[in-house]
Amino acid sequence: MSAYQQLSSLFQRLFHYEHLGAMAGWDQLTMMPTGGSDARAEAMAELEVLMHRTLTAPEVGEWLASADAESLDDAQRANLREMHRAWHDAVVLPERLVEARSLAGARCEQAWRRQRPDNDWAGFADNLREVVRLSREEATIRAEATGTSRYEALLNKFEPDMNVTELDRLFNDLRDGLPGLLAQVVERQRSSPAHTPEGPFDxxxxxxxxxxxxxxxxxxxxxxxxxxxxxxxxxxxxxxxxxxxxxxxxxxxxxxxxxxxxxxxxxxxxxxxxxxxxxxxxxxxxxxxxxxxxxxxxxxxxxxxxxxxxxxxxxxxxxxxxxxxxxxxxxxxxxxxxxxxxRVDADEVSYPAHILLRYEIERALIEGEIEVDDIPALWDEKMQHYLGLETRGNYRDGPMQDIHWTDGSFGYFPTYSxxxxxxxxxxxxxxxxxxxxxxxxxxxxxxxxxxxxxxxxxxxxxxxxxxxxxxxxxxxxxxxxxxxxxxxxxxxxxxxxxxxxxxxxxxxxxxxxxxxx
Amino acid sequence: MSAYQQLSSLFQRLFHYEHLGAMAGWDQLTMMPTGGSDARAEAMAELEVLMHRTLTAPEVGEWLASADAESLDDAQRANLREMHRAWHDAVVLPERLVEARSLAGARCEQAWRRQRPDNDWAGFADNLREVVRLSREEATIRAEATGTSRYEALLNKFEPDMNVTELDRLFNDLRDGLPGLLAQVVERQRSSPAHTPEGPFDxxxxxxxxxxxxxxxxxxxxxxxxxxxxxxxxxxxxxxxxxxxxxxxxxxxxxxxxxxxxxxxxxxxxxxxxxxxxxxxxxxxxxxxxxxxxxxxxxxxxxxxxxxxxxxxxxxxxxxxxxxxxxxxxxxxxxxxxxxxxRVDADEVSYPAHILLRYEIERALIEGEIEVDDIPALWDEKMQHYLGLETRGNYRDGPMQDIHWTDGSFGYFPTYSxxxxxxxxxxxxxxxxxxxxxxxxxxxxxxxxxxxxxxxxxxxxxxxxxxxxxxxxxxxxxxxxxxxxxxxxxxxxxxxxxxxxxxxxxxxxxxxxxxxx
Structure with missing residues (x-):
């Protein structure tokens, strides 16, 4: 087998592992009884470690180097480019961090399901601090490997070819124009309000x-x-x-x-x-x-x-x-x-404000400019600034409303906008x-x-x-x-x-x- | 870490893999849309190969040997005994056979879901022949390793401490007494028939x-x-x-x-x-x-x-x-x-007849005394003998009614009785x-x-x-x-x-x- 074929077969195997993870993940969110959460979290962390170990085995780096020199058509060349990227993404992280991140994320997310209805920010913050600590460690390692900022390194997990400068350029366009547009639209719709049909709807x-x-x-x-x-x-x-x-x-x-x-x-x-x-x-x-x-x-x-x-x-x-x-x-x-x-109930005019707010907070958090305890005050301030809304003390509908931070998916929010x-x-x-x-x-x-x-x-x-x-x-x-x-x-x-x-x-x-x- | 601890941690890992397999398997039978079957079969075969490879890695045999000499309490000693058994069960089989068996079983089972309603014995037999071929290969390998008969080697996958001589002794007790008992009970119940409550039942x-x-x-x-x-x-x-x-x-x-x-x-x-x-x-x-x-x-x-x-x-x-x-x-x-x-609708008096019939057929099949094509005639003959029922041509409610043979679970049926x-x-x-x-x-x-x-x-x-x-x-x-x-x-x-x-x-x-x- 050529090095490229070795790699193809490796990625096919990883795809099968991912299949099992995708189904276990779906089940966790749709079917799993609450008492199954610890065992599930351990099984899924094990799978992440397995996938990381499989992808970063010593021979994979050698195959990638050899495959570069092999004769490939355009599509295979593009496939190899993506293999390189996946390998680089994985090989910089130590296995210990992969496992710790998975377990801390699962723990924080599971607890959040109870803490959110209870508006329990203090309890949530306890778990989130560990998630943030691990995410910063990951960001530092990635940033050193790629020469980007720490936040950009996490952003690139979800959006590989985006950089923070470009992101800011695109977002500034929103930031400048939206508050005015929003006020205009709200004013305009005042004259023709929509009537909400009455339930119940079976x-x-x-x-x-x-x-x-x-x-x-x-x-x-x-x-x-x-x-x-x-x-x-x-x-x-x-x-x-x-x-x-x-x-x-x-x-x-x-x-x-x-x-x-x-x-x-x-x-x-x-x-x-x-x-x-x-x-x-x-x-x-x-x-x-x-x-x-x-x-x-x-x-x-x-x-x-x-x-x-x-x-x-x-x-x-x-x-x-x-x-x-x-x-x-x-x-x-x-x-x-x-x-x-x-955020998830927002209309498309006010939606970007929710993203700008989260982007600004998570970027400062990952760059070490703020700590978890600073989040609620910043959230209040930005909700006031962007949408004119008061959220003080309402953590449930404030910084505890999203699932993303619970498992350390910092860098994800900008992709919505x-x-x-x-x-x-x-x-x-x-x-x-x-x-x-x-x-x-x-x-x-x-x-x-x-x-x-x-x-x-x-x-x-x-x-x-x-x-x-x-x-x-x-x-x-x-x-x-x-x-x-x-x-x-x-x-x-x-x-x-x-x-x-x-x-x-x-x-x-x-x-x-x-x-x- | 002691060898015993190494083994404990290995089995913990295997347990996490099994968790993923159990959930994918449950999903396959309860939730999965039909178009997902090929991808699922491949993912599950990959998992079986992974588990086999993990359990049979060269160091595991060495750990088992070393752990035998380590100081363990009774429970740990029993745990080690079961580790030995799991390892022996796995190490005799080549990885190729593990994968082929998994894929052939999934293929046969998936096709059977359509073939059974169609009463398509010929189509089913095509797939079953391959399943039987691989099961015989497995049985031969296991029998050589353990010094048992081929069928007993498969029986021991489900019932480790049972042998065919003992099984026959226990089953003869049923075989001899049941036809008479069954006739007596049917005759006795004739005088006080049960009335089936009428549906529909929501x-x-x-x-x-x-x-x-x-x-x-x-x-x-x-x-x-x-x-x-x-x-x-x-x-x-x-x-x-x-x-x-x-x-x-x-x-x-x-x-x-x-x-x-x-x-x-x-x-x-x-x-x-x-x-x-x-x-x-x-x-x-x-x-x-x-x-x-x-x-x-x-x-x-x-x-x-x-x-x-x-x-x-x-x-x-x-x-x-x-x-x-x-x-x-x-x-x-x-x-x-x-x-x-x-079988699954049978009362507890006639149930053993269903098991005896299957046991006799699958044992002869694995021992090479009959072929897949001989099954329908034998089935008819034994249903006539044990239960006085005619099944000729009705494959759907005959040898195609059970899921067990489709994935090669020969040796399982006796455990019911x-x-x-x-x-x-x-x-x-x-x-x-x-x-x-x-x-x-x-x-x-x-x-x-x-x-x-x-x-x-x-x-x-x-x-x-x-x-x-x-x-x-x-x-x-x-x-x-x-x-x-x-x-x-x-x-x-x-x-x-x-x-x-x-x-x-x-x-x-x-x-x-x-x-x-």
Missing amino acids: IEAQRRLGQETMRRLGFDFEHGRLDVSLHPFCGGVPEDVRLTTRYREDECLSSLMGIIHETGHARYEQNLPAPWRGQPLGRARSMSIHESQSLTFEMQLGRSEAFVRQLAPQLVAHFGNRPGFEVDNLVRLAQRVEPGLI LGAMLAAQLMAAVRRDHPELDERLAAGEPGILFDWLKAQIWQQGSRFETPELIRRATGEPLDAGYYRRHLESRYLGEPAGRSGGVAKRAHQPIGSGNEDD | IEAQRRLGQETMRRLGFDFEHGRLDVSLHPFCGGVPEDVRLTTRYREDECLSSLMGIIHETGHARYEQNLPAPWRGQPLGRARSMSIHESQSLTFEMQLGRSEAFVRQLAPQLVAHFGNRPGFEVDNLVRLAQRVEPGLI LGAMLAAQLMAAVRRDHPELDERLAAGEPGILFDWLKAQIWQQGSRFETPELIRRATGEPLDAGYYRRHLESRYLGEPAGRSGGVAKRAHQPIGSGNEDD
Whole structure:
């Protein structure tokens, strides 16, 4: 076997291990009884150690060096590039840290499930300090190996080709424009408030509507499931994608929009290039690309007037006719902007504020500028600054609301807003390539959008690095302007109820150049 | 670290790997969409190879040799004995065979799920031939290593301390007495037929009744779940035991009795000695001991008059009063004897015939005396002989009805009847130790039984070899006479509806010696 073939077979093995981890992880969040958590945490930490040990075995470095000199085609070369990256990511960390991080994360997360409802910040902070200590240790090791800042080193675990300078440039665009935009939109919507349809909404009917919607959006139930978890997510493996939602009896739109969001993640996974299954090239590109798919589904498509218009009769079919199910009202509901405490419930105009706040805090935390005990005061200050909301003493709906920090996923949050920016940019690109897009969507035929995403993003896997993937798909680098213009168009431009997309940009010729403001 | 400590830590690691396999296996049978089967099979085969490789690494043999000379207490010595056994079981098999067996088994089982409803024997036989070929190869290797017959070598995977001579001695007792007993019981029951209550029985109500019953039987829902699968089983790990049932709308007792059966398995697992978790000593002793627990729950307790009497008002509470819910009729139903084609639906009088038939066929198959193509004719002949039933051409309800052969679990079937024998013997022992047992059971207080099982069986784990465990618990070796006398007592002795146990033996003094006929 050539060194490249040795590596291919190694990564195939790692893929099988990951499969077991993905299923154990899904089960942990959907099925596992509480008493199973310690044993599960130990088993999953063991798996992480195994995968780390497998990937960093002494011969792997030699194979990588030899494979560089072997004759490979372009795809194999790209696959080898990703192998190098995965190996570098792993080999810098000592096994001891991999295991300690996994166990501390599991401990913090499990305790958080009880501490959050109890608003027990002191208890949570005790566990979080250990998670932060280990994350800083990891960040220091990675930063030394790559010559980046400590925070950037963690960011790169989720978003390999992003640096903090570029991130700040993109985020400044949001930071400057959003507070004004938000105030304008809130003021504008005051005159035409949305009416919330009254429950109860039968959970079983919500589940059926969710599954129906997933089918319409192309989800393949032969290779996936829909279940319930406290915190919705999309997990599993490409052959068996597991997505979750949570239902509320008093409300029916939020779980549905959550399902549409996760279906975007799911279709990406289900349509990764099958011949490359098990190889690094067959994997999703990065977290921001992933999030761009879920947000294309939820925000660009799901909350557009065209989609909501088709949803209205289905709501009636599943729940009976109720006041508030009129199309105009449903569109106002789907596009309602209202600053709130909870990130996952946030509308797309105030959402970036939640990310900026978390990004600023977690970056300072990892760089050692603040400590865990400083978080609540900073949180209060930034919520006040960005959204004008008071959170003092409400840890539950403040810094304890997210699962990400509990297991040390620092550097993850920015990918949400990068994904939102890219979703808007992708949608604009589809409109350029297919000027008939909005007509098709209005007719309830989203296939043209899915086909484009499949060809440009899903089937590309990790063949190209992120900037190159974006450039090939849209003709230009990631540009926050698309997102801002999408928000302006949907929330300030056309009257709500007429167009949900960036219609004013819909008929520009293909490849009309730089879309910068 | 001493060699013994090295081994302890190795087995702890293997336990974590097993945890992942147990959860992936449970998921495969309860949750997995059909399109996920190939990827799952590959991931699970990879795990089996990993576990085999881990256990058979060159240093393990050296550790075992060194540990023999180390200073250990009795429990550690017993743990080391079980480590030796696990290692011997693994080290004789080449890794290639471990992987091939796993993949061929998964392929055959997955295809069988479609082939069985289609009655497609030819298609099934194609896959089964490969499974048999690999099982014979395994049997030959094991037989050469241990000096046993090929079939005995496979039997010993599930029942380590049993040999074919002893098995035949025990089974001959059944073979000789059962046809006559069966005819007598069927004739006797003809005069007082049971009336089957009419459905439909709401599935959700059945589930609630099942969970309630599990709670009454001591199942710990903090460390386990109840779900649905095509073929009921008990899986998971001691900290998180997963049991399943299947519901029928037209019938409510069979799923409940299935739940009671699996709860017996589950309580054994949940009550294994916690300080030995992850070590061989902390494991369930063998499959016959396991089955003795499920059958103590289902047959000795669950189908006794005392238990059914308490069940009656619960049936009424969950399904409303219906004709057939009278206590006397319910007891007749729970104890109805009716030869049928399907093993898992069989009553406890005709059940052994299903086992004898399978034992005779699989033994001849593994010893090379017959081929896969000979199975249907032999099946017909033996069903005719043992139960007087015609099965010709009905493969679905004939040799294709069980999951066991699909993945090569030859040698497993005999443990069902060994377990049935032991369950009767254990119940007699509890009665000797606690003459008040039947009064307590009649009062709906089965705690005395569970406490005895916990102390004598569950908490013992694998500390003693099977014959020693049985001798310590019951004062004598495994004796088929208890089972025969239990059947005679329940089905011929007292009128059905008065006593469900071996009441005539209840007041013998403790340790009254050999119970042989």
